[in-house]
Amino acid sequence: MDTLVFLGTGDAMGVPRVYCSCETCMEARTDGRNARLRSSVLIDNGSDFLAIDCGPDWRRQMELQGLRSMRRLLVTHAHFDHIGGLPEWADACRWMGYRGELYAPAEVIPVILRQYPWLSSHIEMIPCDDGIALDGWQISTWRVNHGKNGYSYAYRLEKKGYAWVYCSDSISLGPEETKPMLGADLLVLxxxxxxxAAELSTRSVYDMTEAAELLKLLKPRRTVYTHMSHDVDIRKDYILPEGVTLAETGMRVALERGKS
Incomplete structure (x- = not known):
């Protein structure tokens, strides 16, 4: 059975914010439940894993999971909080003596290489616009609105009748963007x-009140919210739709119906 593991659940700045003394950040400094590394997940099949995104906390995330090598990665978009760990991964590939496999939409790859032009010496850059199959998962990707930050990509993964969607950075999605999310057993949003409260044109990711309206349309069997800022205190009892869980570092979700 495959298991989804949350390596990081934070927004672009992570939690705690270095400058902040709010209750959430102070609790996070005690290695509390609110401590959040930048958003990333992996799919553990029992003998290997496939990761999604590789932010600047990649090394610490690997150490926390007791992992020493990573061979395959999906990338949602080329913002620093999602690719800042790529140089460390490339260095690990160099020392371990293999080429990593990075899968991303074709237009994302040159953006990555402009920032880190040496990566291709140790990592194979593989476009996945037409879909790919990895570990039995049929994987498709499509562009989603990332508000003032431009665009990101979401992924839908299907295997043995189970479908789940990873969409970490999006807002104000239209019908064509949400269509591939319909019928999902699990939505990670x-x-x-x-x-x-900020004006919509200045924003880049859903808030939970907006997400609740989105879920009424998508009707996933289960939803996990991630990419959370220090505004969210995991200890609070928020009003959330049925079937919604807030992600925590290290949380594991079985990718199979009837499991949790």
Whole structure:
């Protein structure tokens, strides 16, 4: 059975914020439940794993899981909090003597290489716009609105009748963007705030109140919110739709119906 593991559940800045003394950040400094590394997950099949995104906390995430090598990665978009760990991964590939496999939409790959032009010496860059199959998962990807930050990509993974979607960075999605999310057994969705008061044009990720409206349309069997800022205190009893869970570092979710 495959298991989804949450390596990081934080937004672009992580939690705690270095400058902040709010209750959430102070609790996070005690290695509490609110301590959040940048958002990333892996799919553990029992003998190997496939990761999604590789932010600047990659090394610490690997250490926390007791992992010493990573061979395959999906990338959602080329923002620092999702690719900042690529140089460390490339260095690990060099020392371990293998080429990593990085899968991303074709337009994302040159953006990555402009920032880190040496990566291709140790990592194979493989476009996945037309879909790929890895570990028995049929994987498709499509562009989603990332608000003021441009665009990101979501992934839908299907295997043995189970389908789940990873969409960490999106907002104000239209019908064509949400269509591939319909009928999912699990939706992993980025929600940076419970309620974000800032003007919509200045924002880039759903808040939880907006996500609740989205879920009424998508009707996933289960939803996990991730990519959370220090506005979210995991200890609070938020009003959330049925079937919604807030992700925590190290949380594991069985990718099989009837399991949790």
């Amino acid at each position: 980025g929600t940076s705030f419970y309620y974000e």
